[in-house]
Amino acid sequence: MDRDLKLIKQIQKKGNEAAANELVSHYYREIYHYVFKQTLDQEQSRDITQEIFINMLQGLHQFEGKRASFRTWLYKIATYKMVDYFRSKHYKFRNLSDSLDTIEIGEKKDFTESLLYKEEFSAVMKIINGLETSHQQIFRLKLFGEYTFQEIAASLQIPESTVKTKYYRSIKFVRKGVRDNGGQA
Known part of the structure; x- marks a missing residue:
């Protein structure tokens, strides 16, 4: 520091x-x-x-x-x-x-798994991108930046309780979105 x-x-x-x-x-x-x-x-x-x-x-x-x-x-x-x-x-x-050309075809099982993973990831990212900006920030910092709630609160200058509330609301929203799209969460 x-x-x-x-x-x-x-x-x-x-x-x-x-x-x-x-x-x-x-x-x-x-x-x-x-x-x-x-x-x-x-x-x-x-x-x-x-x-x-x-x-x-x-x-x-x-x-x-x-x-x-x-x-x-x-x-x-x-x-x-x-x-x-x-x-x-x-x-x-x-x-x-994006086309299937970007996925290398190896064994049939590997190809299928790669395709499914890419489709699932894309679906989840669409749901995350649909979140309100403040929810997206918190969700991205927690999930991808591996920040603690306390660090996120300090970064965004909001109470830690607000961070937790918005994060858990975002999780519910993402889970619901995945379920509604035929996935499981």
């Missing part, structure tokens, strides 16, 4: 490129994995991760470090970027144009 603040001050005051590179390098893998868990697409995850770090560097002058840690602030940027991505025309078009 102290190292992050030191690097941030160097970037804010001197525009230190080496400090910026070090800060990005330190968090790149973690943020990439957070994004990849939601997209299941390496290329798209790299692009979104790059956009997250561009936004981070552009907004770094606003970071004060008093309300939340840098990591929490970075995840907040990442979460907003993921919500934006799933609402984007690019995602909707890509989702419609």
Whole structure:
């Protein structure tokens, strides 16, 4: 944490490129994995991760470090970027144009399992994307970012009880959506 603040001050005051590179390098893998868990697409995850770090560097002058840690602030940027991505025309078009060509055909059982997993994941992501933005943020941070309720509350600056309520409502909504679509949850 102290190292992050030191690097941030160097970037804010001197525009230190080496400090910026070090800060990005330190968090790149973690943020990439957070994004990849939601997209299941390496290329798209790299692009979104790059956009997250561009936004981070552009907004770094606003970071004060008093309300939340840098990591929490970075995840907040990442979460907003993921919500934006799933609402984007690019995602909707890509989702419609995905074909079976993207799945490698191996053994029949592997192919069937891959196809079912991809379809189930896509259905669940559609349900998650239908959540209200504040519910999506909490759900994504908890499920994909593996944040605790306390960390989410600090990040979003809302009471922990509100975070829990919205998270469990989101779980119910997702389960209901899966059941209504013929799945089990």
